[in-house]
Amino acid sequence: MHATHLHNRFAKKEVRRVRFGVTRGQAILFLITFSLFFYLLTELVFASVAEGSAGKENEAVVASAPSLIVQEVTVREGDSLWKLSVRYQEEANMDVQRLVEEIKVINELEDVVIYPGQTLLIPIPQS
Known part of the structure; x- marks a missing residue:
């Protein structure tokens, strides 16, 4: 009889640690979402500034029209x-x-x- 491994049923079992908190995938997803949100926010802000300045340029052209x-x-x-x-x-x-x-x-x-x-x-x- 070969017994290569004997199992001791009274031995302490290895306790698996439960990981609480943020996983790597969740952190990456959060960073991508955060970056996209601020990119869109800055695009909206600069688009409204550009529209305002374009109107002033057109007014200057109209003023010099004569x-x-x-x-x-x-x-x-x-x-x-x-x-x-x-x-x-x-x-x-x-x-x-x-x-x-x-x-x-x-x-x-x-x-x-x-x-x-x-x-x-x-x-x-x-x-």
Whole structure:
């Protein structure tokens, strides 16, 4: 008879410790949620600040409108703000980058994407 292991039924059993508190997975989930919440909060705050400042920029353009002649242009296939600015640079008497920014402000564009058929206003200062 082989007895490789004898079990003593009177021996103290190993006590398993119960872990109370936060597990690693719960901590990671909390940090991700916390970060996402503050990211969205800051986006909301900065979006409302940006909308307020955009309105002031447009008011400044309207205030300077008497000194500007505005030319209406219909966007054609293949046009971009840069190409339009190069085309009207001499009439506007500004460098191309500044004219792109002026066109964006006057037309209330958030970025440089324009579409064929779209009507844009090009600022031309009075001589």
